[in-house]
Amino acid sequence: MLNDKEVEEQVEYWNWNMNIFEIYDEIRDESDYNKAKLLSYAYQFFNQDKSIEGLADHLCIDIAEMNGGAELIAKTK
Numbered sequence: 678m679l680n681d682k683e684v685e686e687q688v689e690y691w692n693w694n695m696n697i698f699e700i701y702d703e704i705r706d707e708s709d710y711n712k713a714k715l716l717s718y719a720y721q722f723f724n725q726d727k728s729i730e731g732l733a734d735h736l737c738i739d740i741a742e743m744n745g746g747a748e749l750i751a752k753t754k
Contacts, residue, residue, distance in 0.1 A: 684714050685718065687703075692722070697731075700729075705736075712733075712736055712738050713738045716736075
């Protein structure tokens with residue numbers, strides 16, 4: 678299970694370095710919990726980006742249920 682710092686670092690690494698297909702390749706083998714945590718944080722970090730929302734939908738992850746993304750964003754501001 679990824680901790681908050683690991684989630685933050687991974688998503689920030691994606692910024693400007695990876696496209697949505699590379700992000701999918703990176704997280705597809707993660708646990709559902711880690712996927713939800715990463716995508717929830719990424720969704721908030723990238724200002725509710727539709728491609729992140731679409732990836733979450735494709736992976737059957739409900740990012741609306743994971744408020745961890747919002748909590749992590751609040752901690753970093």
